[in-house]
Amino acid sequence: MTTTASRPEVLRYTAFSSDPAGGNPAGVVLDARALDDGEMLAVAAELGYSESAFLTGPPEGLDGAEGRDGPGGLDSPEGRTYRIRYFSPKAEVPFCGHATVAAAVALAERLGPGPLLFATQAGPVPVDVTAEDDGTLRATLTSVEPYVEEVAAADLAEALAALDWPAAGLDPAFPPRIAYAGARHLVLAAATRARLAELAYDFARLEALMHRLDLTTVQLVWRESPTLFHVRDPFPVGGVVEDPATGAAAAAFGGYARELGLVPEDAVLTLRQGEDLGRPGELTVTLRAGDPRVRVGGAGVRIG
Secondary structure, three states, rough: OOOOOOOOOOEEEEEEEOOOOOOOEEEEEOOOOOOOOOHHHHHHHEEEEEEEEHHHHHHHOOOOOOOOOOOOOOOOOOOOEEEEEEEEEOOEEOOOOHHHHHOOOHHOOOOOOOEEEEEOEOOOOOOOEEEEEOHHHHHHHHEEOEEEEEOOOOHHHHHHHHHHOHHHHHHHHHHHHHHEEEEHHHHHHHHEEHHHHHOOHHHHOOOHHHHHHHOOOOEEEEEEEEEEEEEEEEHHHOOEEEEEEOHHHHHHHHHHHHOOOOOOOOEEEEEEOHHHHHHOOOEEEEEOEEEEEEEEEEEEEEOO
């Protein structure tokens, strides 16, 4: 058991914004080798952020890792490859996009921009960190291969009942689906921005459904233009009412939109999230023809 005095430093970063008051905050522990599962969960619960990232040392092996320029193309210098785990205040999650961006920015501040490789429970996740002209660091992760599956009519009805959304309030152009790109998310598209703004849901009811379907968030979206979307993500299974900016869900949504032919195979999408929470953030989702993976990028900055 690690004592309070010997606990490693817990850093605080926000992802998908260059403003510490925007985006999605995450805790980052750059050396969590001395922490056991209970201690990592306790740190995450104490912070109260939707997720925190814990780097637990170099991986034992990353068979099947794919690079930033395609399979086998990753330049991962010694010292830039890490095992990483993610905890919400209530449980461990297999993958978290915003905490990945936060951890990558924290590392880049110490090691310099460049490629990183994270070994997650979902699989290997390459990340490229670049510095913009004003010094802002921007991290782009490459997801594991996504998939999309049908959602049962009864489960959809239960989700809508928990959200207090009528079926008529959905956009018929975007069929409800469960989408995965490291974690599972139920994608529901609102027909109007006003519908998206109305989020006062039954926490326990939605949480129970999400546990049963093994969902991490519900990805609520509204399409403003062919490439611009506004999104919100209820996250009761993590003990958080709403996630302010959700990289894993953005990756899953990119795979969903491409799989259903809602966007071209080559596309750059902008997702705006957190506006309704007063923490605006922006996520860039990049799709490439011939590569099933999804790239999600955004700025990151230390809080405090």
